Amino acid sequence: MHAAIIVFPGSNCDRDLAVAFESAGFRVSMVWHKDTGLPEDVDIVGVPGGFSFGDYLRCGAIAAQSPICRAVIAHASRGGYVLGVCNGFQVLTETGILPGALLRNARLKYICKTVGLRVETPDSAFTAGYGRGEVIDIPIAHHDGNYFADADTLAQLRAEDRIAFTYTDNPNGSTGDIAGILSANRRVLGMMPHPERAADAAHGGTEGAALFRALAGVLTPA
């Protein structure tokens, strides 16, 4: 199992994500944003949290134009797995891999705290370790995590069971309390909360680790 973590100059959760993948048994390669290709045998691409290019423009907008993102788009369109966390989710919406956009939090302040997430579907490689409707505690840390999608997109996400997580107590104004969504082929997950920050007993919560374990279960060569 091989995970590639994309490193933008302002990524700051790249190491955290790498540690979580490694703990679940993945081999991890860090891939620089100026690179044009991914390692050949990559099973999953992780797009980490942080402030990819400072986020002075729309979060993730410049990152989406970087050379490596062309390779990530190609990987996703070939049916490859991608996990985007926080700024990584923003990058995935900016590249068009996932629908919708992340707006400024409704109360306009940055928020870092642990929140309750409801698992809306266990039907993906990412969420197979959880039960439908299970509530897990995962930290958020963002200024722009207010998910927005138009009514048609929202209806489609719901009809196709592509809403992975919702907030139990919406902290940022997200439409439909949405915290994370899946691609149509269910192989790309974008989520604002940080599962890698609840993946070790020392974090005070380990409910994020199940996501990485579930991925490992699916991606382990037979």
Added chain:
Amino acid sequence: MQEPAITPELIASHGLKPDEYQRILDIIGREPSFTELGIFSAMWNEHCSYKSSKKWLRTLPTTGPQVICGPGENAGVVDIGDNQAVVFKMESHNHPSYIEPYQGAATGVGGILRDVFTMGARPVAAMNSLSFGEISHPKTRQLVHGVVEGIGGYGNCFGVPTVGGEVRFDPAYNRNCLVNAFAAGLADADRIFYSAASGVGMPVVYLGAKTGRDGVGGATMASAEFDDSIEEKRPTVQVGDPFTEKRLMEATLELMATGAVISIQDMGAAGLTCSAVEMGDKGGLGIRLQLDDVPQREAGMSAYEMMLSESQERMLMVLRPEKEAEARAVFYKWDLDFAIVGETIAEDRFLILHGNDVKADLPLATLAGSAPEYDRPWRATAPAEPLGDVPQVDPVDGLRALISSPNYAAKQWVYEQYDTMVMADTVRAPGLGAGLIRVHGSDKLLAFTSDVTPRYVRANPEEGGKQAVAEAFRNLCAVGARPLAATDNLNFGNPEKPEIMGQFVGAIKGIGAACAALDMPIVSGNVSLYNETDGAAILPTPTIGAVGLLDHAGQIIGTQVREGHEALVIGETRGHLGQSALLAEVFNRAEGDAPPVDLDAERRNGDFIRANRDLIRACTDLSDGGLALAAFELAEGSGIGVHLGAGDIETLFGEDQARYLVACNFDQAEALMSAAARAGVVIASVGRFGGDTVRLGQSEAPLGELSALYRASFAAAIA
């Protein structure tokens, strides 16, 4: 460009006194150029030269077997075993934050982070100690919003977890807020980088962001009192770019790993001037700079502006010439400027060239070493009047008054705006007591705390100085950490006033005594004077940031109490109400003496807590608000009630020092009592945790009601 003539007005506007100007004439034997005047003013202002404080700072204990590098470099370096070191410092950004709260606070964080990674350490934890005016003052809310957002905006983007801090409100800060930022980093103990240049003819390299006109004269601004012209000073505040800082950090650490760096210094206050002079002076060398080669953000900058610019996110380095290509490649990878702007020279000269002109030609060692040093007259603070009668109040009403005050209410409105978990090593985020992080890739943990009680310092500078150190020591012991060392951020008013200087001298004496007794040397620090507006000074605020070490997670003492836990107080309770939180918040009285600090008891009781950690389920130190507030905080954090037997305000709200509240089961309590008797430690059973009410003596309220008040009051006052 026509440079202005050197007139008495120009000299005064550079913050130089007539006798100081005479000193310049004596040193160089001629009238200085405009650029030279600027350089002297930058090197000799209070902020950079410590001219009022140096004499007293020398008296602080700064050494110990754990200390790798004490004050004098960018940050202190302390050994944590296994060839690892923690590098830390605290620094103020008070004046800029009052003028422009968001950028002032943001660049304060940027400056302290740069101090840490300049030494070769990756920042792993941040804290901040904030002091604001009373809530009702028209400027306070705007300052709180701006400062908190600025700290978050910079630290969150850079990617360092904020793990602790303080926020206080007092009318004495109405027109001078305090923003003290702390950062700590981790480095290999044998790969620390220093500022002393070595070797003649070595390239001096400029790294990072381009130089603009921002911040010209900032350090001089920060060395003067405020008055009504304050708005005019906004252009002296720098603008932060945390994204560039993040890249600068990564590039600098990568560069250091290549072996290309001989010496390195960040450009902070007085930018290019201070950094170049420091590198030359410490290495016993001269420096020649060719300003045309400095990366510039705007056209037509003068030598004066370039030498005094405080543009952020810049470094100066002396490079091993054979490594130039490799070094350049690292900076280009991160899209940062890399420019050779000069060289080290054998002669003792600070030679600044711009085009074909010599803009400054000064004796470097003298420039660095000849800053005036003052033994300012000081008058000891008069002993406090004894505290008059304090009427009894209903204890739960007293508690309500504390937890509904923004001073003691829960601060989640503040710390939820900071990323407290990035790097995924945070073990205890802000909220109660010291912050804790894992040392990445090892079993060890580091504990961080920041403490001072300015009311005490005003009433009794010496005891107040001791208390700040003692409280930091206690917060570290309460989490199970071995206190290692401290940094001090000394915020005072105008040192030219003997009573202010008296506060400073007293506080230093107290800090020195406590650091020596508690084996917590001061390894770095910062002095901020002239925190006055129209003659009104802040409360004397010597903030102490301290760091402790745990060998493994098994040594952590938690904060979760359980139903049926016994509540015990370690340390002697006498009921000292002078300068207490209760007195201030309920009676609006700031009277009496500060509580005396018994350093032997502090040491004994702190050692006792750590030695008996296996018997303790939860622990917190007793400080402001005494037993009642500490017991409430422990109970509230666990969602469990507490009953304390005492009903008198002296026992409940007294602020006697050297005390801890611990929770444990009955058998553990018995064992702890026996251990305390053997160790000569005072211990008392004070009540029990359990149920869903808070009962103090005969007075009682539902925990849920008090918890809601505690959680909502800060936002209600500020948002």
